[in-house]
Amino acid sequence: MTVADQKQDTPETKRSAAISVKNVLFATDFSPTSESALPYATAICRRFGGTLHVAHVLSDANLLLMTGGVDYVSVGTLYEDARADAQEKIQRITARLGGIPNRSSVRHGQVWTNLSGIVAENGIDLIVVGTHGRTGLGRLLLGSVAEDILRHAPCPVLTVGPKVRGRAKLPEFHGEGRELAPAELELRRIVYATNFTPSSLTVAPVAIGLAGQFEARLTLMHVVEDYAVLDARLGLIEDGIRQLQGLLPKDAALAYVPEAVIEFGSAWQCILNTAADRDADLIVLGARPADTATHLPWTTVHRVVAQAICPVLTVRA
Numbered sequence: 001m002t003v004a005d006q007k008q009d010t011p012e013t014k015r016s017a018a019i020s021v022k023n024v025l026f027a028t029d030f031s032p033t034s035e036s037a038l039p040y041a042t043a044i045c046r047r048f049g050g051t052l053h054v055a056h057v058l059s060d061a062n063l064l065l066m067t068g069g070v071d072y073v074s075v076g077t078l079y080e081d082a083r084a085d086a087q088e089k090i091q092r093i094t095a096r097l098g099g100i101p102n103r104s105s106v107r108h109g110q111v112w113t114n115l116s117g118i119v120a121e122n123g124i125d126l127i128v129v130g131t132h133g134r135t136g137l138g139r140l141l142l143g144s145v146a147e148d149i150l151r152h153a154p155c156p157v158l159t160v161g162p163k164v165r166g167r168a169k170l171p172e173f174h175g176e177g178r179e180l181a182p183a184e185l186e187l188r189r190i191v192y193a194t195n196f197t198p199s200s201l202t203v204a205p206v207a208i209g210l211a212g213q214f215e216a217r218l219t220l221m222h223v224v225e226d227y228a229v230l231d232a233r234l235g236l237i238e239d240g241i242r243q244l245q246g247l248l249p250k251d252a253a254l255a256y257v258p259e260a261v262i263e264f265g266s267a268w269q270c271i272l273n274t275a276a277d278r279d280a281d282l283i284v285l286g287a288r289p290a291d292t293a294t295h296l297p298w299t300t301v302h303r304v305v306a307q308a309i310c311p312v313l314t315v316r317a
Contacts, residue, residue, distance in 0.1 A: 019048075020048065020125070022048070023050060024052050024126050025055060025118060025124045025126070027127060027128075027145075031130075033131065038093070038128075043170060043185035044126065044128070046184070050101075051100075051101040051102060053105065053122055054094060055107070055114075056086045056106050057109065059109070060108075060109065060110075087104075090104045090106060091104070111149075112145075116153075119154065125155055126155060126158060127157045128160070129158070130146075130160045130161075131146035131305060147302055150301065150305070150314050151287070157314045158313050159311065161305055161306055163309055164308065167279065171183060188214075188216050189278050190216050191271070191274055191280045192218065192220055192283075192285075193222070193223065193271045193284075193285055194220070194221075195223070196240075199288065200286040200317050204247040208247070211255075212255075217258075218254065218258040221270070223271065224263070240260075240262040244262075261274060268303035271304050272309075275308060275309060280310045282312075282313055283308055283312045284312075284315065285315070286314075286316075287315065287316055287317060
């Protein structure tokens with residue numbers, strides 16, 4: 001059921017602060033998947049006047065696969081060659097950024113360990129990363145750098161999956177020695193999903209703040225997955241709508257009255273369907289810290305990130 005109604009005034013609500021993004025980290029492995037996320041990183045920097053930090057991590061696992069079990073001297077030579085190649089590729093990227101302030105880094109070791117250092121050293125406000133969206137056995141065998149980042153990042157993470165399409169898909173620019181097309185960040189429709197836990201509700205001001213800054217239409221949604229409570233469906237809908245409306249600050253400066261949605265079914269499917277039905281430009285989700293997040297492969301966040309038709313902003317709750 002979908003309801004668009006006037007926002008409620010509650011004594012607990014406060015005006016959401018304007019979103020500020022001064023330092024953006026773009027993590028890349030130079031694959032087409034990673035490159036597809038670059039236009040979003042550059043567009044965000046242009047919009048907020050931020051600095052773009054481009055980083056690549058040479059992992060030991062990849063280097064060992066490249067060696068085929070050769071001796072230590074060969075491994076050392078291979079590392080130096082790989083580092084030189086990575087630096088050259090990053091220079092090609094930064095040479096095409098036009099007037100966007102930027103810094104670059106090539107590091108060696110575990111991916112998140114190195115990225116976390118860059119985050120801390122540079123006061124990173126947002127990480128942007130492309131993801132293959134693998135699920136099942138392929139994902140288990142290959143691991144998921146994007147998910148590792150999602151589980152541990154202290155700042156919001158914007159993931160760009162393989163199914164992003166339509167207006168939400170920023171144009172990629174191919175060609176050596178030329179600047180990237182100056183894509184503009186345009187958010188017309190934002191979907192924010194919450195399960196009403198205290199931690200997830202702390203993410204609401206981010207979605208509301210973005211809707212205000214971009215004058216976007218905002219959908220606030222909650223999914224009821226417990227089919228045992230279907231007999232109380234009407235009451236659940238009414239209570240849920242009131243809770244969603246209560247998330248809005250009484251003085252929120254929004255161009256459009258937000259829409260409140262209660263759905264019944266699988267959380268990830270309902271979120272994806274709602275975003276697709278509304279041709280969303282962004283999905284905003286809360287993510288639990290690494291020490292409490294499930295390690296099962298079929299998490300709601302992972303499925304949404306892997307299959308969303310638009311980028312997903314995951315905010316640590």
